[in-house]
Amino acid sequence: MDPGKPGRYRTKTGEYALASVRLPGFAAPVEMRAVVVAPVGAPGKRPLALFLHGRHYTCYKGREDVTGDWPCKAGGKPVPSHRGYLRDQRLLASQGYLTVSVSANGVNGQDFAAEDGGAQARSSLVRLHLARWAGWAEHPGSAPKVVREAPRADLSRVLLIGHSRGGEGVNRAALDSLTPPPATADGYHGPVRWHIRGTVLIGPTVFGQNPVPDVPSVSILPGCDGDVSDLQGEVYVDGTRAVSNGTALHSAVYVIGANHNFFNSEWTPGQSAAPAEDDFSDDPQHHDPVCAKGTATRLTADRQHRAGSTYIAAAARLFLAGDDRVRPLLDGSGRRAPSADPARVLSHAVGAGRSGGFLPDGGVSVTGARLCAAVDPSPARACLGRSTKGSSPHFAYWATDRETARSAVALRWTRAGTPARVTAGTPVSLTGSTALRLRLFVPPGSRGTQLDVALTDTSGRKAKLGRVTVDGLPGSERTASYWAQELRVPLTAATGAGLDLASVKSLELTPRSASGRAWLMDAWGWRPGTPAVRTDALPRVDVGRTTVDEGDSGVRTYRVPVRVTGRGGSGQVRVYVVDPATGTAENRLVTVRPGAQGVDVPVQVKGNTRYGTDVSYDVLVKAVRGAVVGSYRGGITVHDDDPAPRMTVTPVAGRVTEGRSLKWRVSLSEAVDVDMSAVFQVVKAGAPELSTKDVPAAWLRDMTGEKPDPERPLSKVEFYLWTDIPPGRTVMDITLPTVRDRVRESTESVRFRQIDPRTGKPQPGGLVLTGSVLNAS
Structure with a gap:
C-alpha cells in the first residue's frame, strides 16, 4: 500500500471568497477565502480534508517587500499561503477526497496580542468554514460555483491538516468541535454538524501543550526545522498518554532533512508568488553537517513536499477510509512508503489500544538508572544537561521553569551487563498483546547500542524477551535529534516462560554495548490493528484573564476566572501559579468537575500611590487525566493606575x-x-x-x-x-x-x-x- 500514488480521479480547482468575519479580540475583519480541489466524477458524498496554513508574511509588494500588516496597505497584495498545498490537495482529490485550503492572513496579521498565539481565532475560522460546508451539503444551490460543481461533502468524515500555527489551530478546532469554548472568546456559535476523524499537524506549534486525546493525529516533525526548531509538535503524541481511554492513534513522523517552510510551495523560493526563504539558515563558515544545503541528509524542496504529501495521504487513508493497511507507515512498524523516497522517514506512536504501560510520568520506581525531568533547571534532575549539543522534542519547553511528572528514564553505563529496572507502582497488564513496544532514543550519530529486554511478574517470575539494537538519528547542535525510535520485542518468550502477563511488575533493560547512554520514554503492550476510537465525555478547563485597577490603598482579593464545562464526570489537571517577581511557578494537582469551582486561585492586590508597571499573576493549566484544556493560560492583570512622575x-x-x-x-x-x-x-x-x-x-x-x-x-x-x-x-x-x-x-x-x-x-x-x-x- 503506497498512499503517495495518485488515484483514478481527475481533479478540478477553484476558489471561493465570502464576506469577511469578525473574531473576538481582533480589530480588523478576517477573510473567508479558500481554494478547493475536488475529484471529478467521484460518486456519492466525499470525505472532506481541510488545510490551514501557519503564521507567515501576510502582504507583499514586488519581489522583496513583505509585511505582517492586515489588511494590506495600498499597493500590497495578500500572500497566497493557502495555495501552498495544491500538490497535496490534488493527490487527495485524485483519490476521491474533497479538499479545501483556507486563507488565514487576517489572523496572522493580528495574533501578536492574543494570549494563546491565535489558536482560538484559527479554530473559529476553521469551524466557520466547516459550518458553511455543512450548509452547502444540505442546500447545494446556495454554494459557490466551485463547490456546486464538486461532489457533496460528507461532513461525518473530516480530516483537518494544519501547518505551523495552523497545526495548533486545527487541534483547537478538533477540541472545540467536541466541547465548545467560552462564547465570549469564540467566533463561531452555531451547531457542530461535522465529525473530525483525525488531524495532521505539520511542524506544528503547541504553545498550550493541550492535545486532544480522543481525536487521532499524525504530527510531522521536520528534522531541519529552523522555525519551530524544538519540534514541540511531539507533545501532540506524548501529551495524550493516560489522559483518556487510549483508543485514538497519536503518531509522530520524523522526516530527516526536512525544513519548516518547504511543505508549503508558497513559502518555498522559486515556487512562491511572494518572497520566500529557506527557514534553516546556514552559516557559510560553519556548515551544518545535517541540514546545510547539499549535505546527503538535507532534502530538496520537491522531495520534501512529496514526502509530506505521502504521509498526509496515509493519514487520510487510515482516519477517513479506515484502511488499516497504511497503519504500519505511521505507528512505528518501520514500513516505508515508496512514494516518499528518497526521504528517510521514521515513525512512532502511542494509543490505538496499546495496553498496560511503563510510563515514567505515572509513579514508577527506577534502579540502575535515573528518573529524570523533561524540564528542570537542576542538572541533577534534567534529562539533558545544558552542555548537550542539540535537543529533544520530548523535552520541549512549555511555560514554566520546571514541570512536575513529565519524566523519562535516563540510562548511562560504562560496562556491559549493568541492568536498569523500571518498576510500576501498580502491576501492568499486557494481556492480549503480541509484543512489548519501547520508545527509546540514544545520542545522535551513535551506532550499535544494544539492550536486552526482560519482564518480571508480581510472583517474581522473569522472562528474557530478546535484544534490541538502535542507532542515533543524524543530528547536530542545531537540531532536535534526541528523538525516540519505536523498538518491539515479541512476547513469545514471556508466554513460554509462564509469565503472568496480566500482572507484570517490572521492565529490565540490560546494556550489551561496552558503554553508552539511552533514554526510555515509555513501554507498552502492542498488537496489530486500529481499534475504533471511543470519544469520552471529558470535562474541559478554560482559564480566563481579568484586569483590575491597583487602587491607592488597602488589600483586595480577586480570583482567577477558571471555567469547567462538559458532560463528563471528574478529571485531574495540574495548575501552575507563576510568581510575577521571580518567574518561578508552584503547582498542584486539582480535581475538576463540570459546573464546580475546582480550580480556585486567589490573588491579593495591595494598593499604593507610587507609579509602576502593570503586573500579571499568571496561571497555567495542563491536563493530567480524564480532562481536556482549551485556554491554558490566564490570570489576573493588575493595572497600575498611578500617574507617571514628571x-x-x-x-x-x-x-x-x-x-x-x-x-x-x-x-x-x-x-x-x-x-x-x-x-x-x-x-x-x-x-x-x-x-x-x-x-x-x-x-x-x-x-x-x-x-x-x-x-x-x-x-x-x-x-x-x-x-x-x-x-x-x-x-x-x-x-x-x-x-x-x-x-x-x-x-x-x-x-x-x-x-x-x-x-x-x-x-x-x-x-x-x-x-x-x-x-x-
Missing part, C-alpha cells in the same frame, strides 16, 4: 573646557516602583558642532562602533545617550567625555533630543540636552 533635566556641567566631561542630571518628581529610562539621540546643533575627534576614540567606538576619522560632526553619527533610574531613586547623571587637543578653535556645541525607545521617533514634549565645549588654549 521627568526633568538640569545641566550639572553644561559648559566645560575641552578635556572635561559634560554632565546632565535627569530627575523624577518622586520615587517609583519601576525602572524609568530616558534615551536621547544626538541632533544637529548650532555651528560649530562637537565632532568625532572631540571625544575619546575608545569611548566613541564603544558607544557607536565608529572611528574618529574622517572627522565629522557627532550629529552625522548614529549616537545615543541614555539613563535608567532604578526603583526608589529619583536622580541619575548622564556624562559625555571630551578630549583636549592643540587645535585653536571656537566654542563647540552638542544637542540631544529625547526619543521613544520603542519607535526611535522624537518623543512629543520630550527633554533636550545641550552643552558647550570651550577651547583650552
Whole structure:
C-alpha cells in the first residue's frame, strides 16, 4: 500500500471568497477565502480534508517587500499561503477526497496580542468554514460555483491538516468541535454538524501543550526545522498518554532533512508568488553537517513536499477510509512508503489500544538508572544537561521553569551487563498483546547500542524477551535529534516462560554495548490493528484573564476566572501559579468537575500611590487525566493606575573646557516602583558642532562602533545617550567625555533630543540636552 500514488480521479480547482468575519479580540475583519480541489466524477458524498496554513508574511509588494500588516496597505497584495498545498490537495482529490485550503492572513496579521498565539481565532475560522460546508451539503444551490460543481461533502468524515500555527489551530478546532469554548472568546456559535476523524499537524506549534486525546493525529516533525526548531509538535503524541481511554492513534513522523517552510510551495523560493526563504539558515563558515544545503541528509524542496504529501495521504487513508493497511507507515512498524523516497522517514506512536504501560510520568520506581525531568533547571534532575549539543522534542519547553511528572528514564553505563529496572507502582497488564513496544532514543550519530529486554511478574517470575539494537538519528547542535525510535520485542518468550502477563511488575533493560547512554520514554503492550476510537465525555478547563485597577490603598482579593464545562464526570489537571517577581511557578494537582469551582486561585492586590508597571499573576493549566484544556493560560492583570512622575533635566556641567566631561542630571518628581529610562539621540546643533575627534576614540567606538576619522560632526553619527533610574531613586547623571587637543578653535556645541525607545521617533514634549565645549588654549 503506497498512499503517495495518485488515484483514478481527475481533479478540478477553484476558489471561493465570502464576506469577511469578525473574531473576538481582533480589530480588523478576517477573510473567508479558500481554494478547493475536488475529484471529478467521484460518486456519492466525499470525505472532506481541510488545510490551514501557519503564521507567515501576510502582504507583499514586488519581489522583496513583505509585511505582517492586515489588511494590506495600498499597493500590497495578500500572500497566497493557502495555495501552498495544491500538490497535496490534488493527490487527495485524485483519490476521491474533497479538499479545501483556507486563507488565514487576517489572523496572522493580528495574533501578536492574543494570549494563546491565535489558536482560538484559527479554530473559529476553521469551524466557520466547516459550518458553511455543512450548509452547502444540505442546500447545494446556495454554494459557490466551485463547490456546486464538486461532489457533496460528507461532513461525518473530516480530516483537518494544519501547518505551523495552523497545526495548533486545527487541534483547537478538533477540541472545540467536541466541547465548545467560552462564547465570549469564540467566533463561531452555531451547531457542530461535522465529525473530525483525525488531524495532521505539520511542524506544528503547541504553545498550550493541550492535545486532544480522543481525536487521532499524525504530527510531522521536520528534522531541519529552523522555525519551530524544538519540534514541540511531539507533545501532540506524548501529551495524550493516560489522559483518556487510549483508543485514538497519536503518531509522530520524523522526516530527516526536512525544513519548516518547504511543505508549503508558497513559502518555498522559486515556487512562491511572494518572497520566500529557506527557514534553516546556514552559516557559510560553519556548515551544518545535517541540514546545510547539499549535505546527503538535507532534502530538496520537491522531495520534501512529496514526502509530506505521502504521509498526509496515509493519514487520510487510515482516519477517513479506515484502511488499516497504511497503519504500519505511521505507528512505528518501520514500513516505508515508496512514494516518499528518497526521504528517510521514521515513525512512532502511542494509543490505538496499546495496553498496560511503563510510563515514567505515572509513579514508577527506577534502579540502575535515573528518573529524570523533561524540564528542570537542576542538572541533577534534567534529562539533558545544558552542555548537550542539540535537543529533544520530548523535552520541549512549555511555560514554566520546571514541570512536575513529565519524566523519562535516563540510562548511562560504562560496562556491559549493568541492568536498569523500571518498576510500576501498580502491576501492568499486557494481556492480549503480541509484543512489548519501547520508545527509546540514544545520542545522535551513535551506532550499535544494544539492550536486552526482560519482564518480571508480581510472583517474581522473569522472562528474557530478546535484544534490541538502535542507532542515533543524524543530528547536530542545531537540531532536535534526541528523538525516540519505536523498538518491539515479541512476547513469545514471556508466554513460554509462564509469565503472568496480566500482572507484570517490572521492565529490565540490560546494556550489551561496552558503554553508552539511552533514554526510555515509555513501554507498552502492542498488537496489530486500529481499534475504533471511543470519544469520552471529558470535562474541559478554560482559564480566563481579568484586569483590575491597583487602587491607592488597602488589600483586595480577586480570583482567577477558571471555567469547567462538559458532560463528563471528574478529571485531574495540574495548575501552575507563576510568581510575577521571580518567574518561578508552584503547582498542584486539582480535581475538576463540570459546573464546580475546582480550580480556585486567589490573588491579593495591595494598593499604593507610587507609579509602576502593570503586573500579571499568571496561571497555567495542563491536563493530567480524564480532562481536556482549551485556554491554558490566564490570570489576573493588575493595572497600575498611578500617574507617571514628571521627568526633568538640569545641566550639572553644561559648559566645560575641552578635556572635561559634560554632565546632565535627569530627575523624577518622586520615587517609583519601576525602572524609568530616558534615551536621547544626538541632533544637529548650532555651528560649530562637537565632532568625532572631540571625544575619546575608545569611548566613541564603544558607544557607536565608529572611528574618529574622517572627522565629522557627532550629529552625522548614529549616537545615543541614555539613563535608567532604578526603583526608589529619583536622580541619575548622564556624562559625555571630551578630549583636549592643540587645535585653536571656537566654542563647540552638542544637542540631544529625547526619543521613544520603542519607535526611535522624537518623543512629543520630550527633554533636550545641550552643552558647550570651550577651547583650552
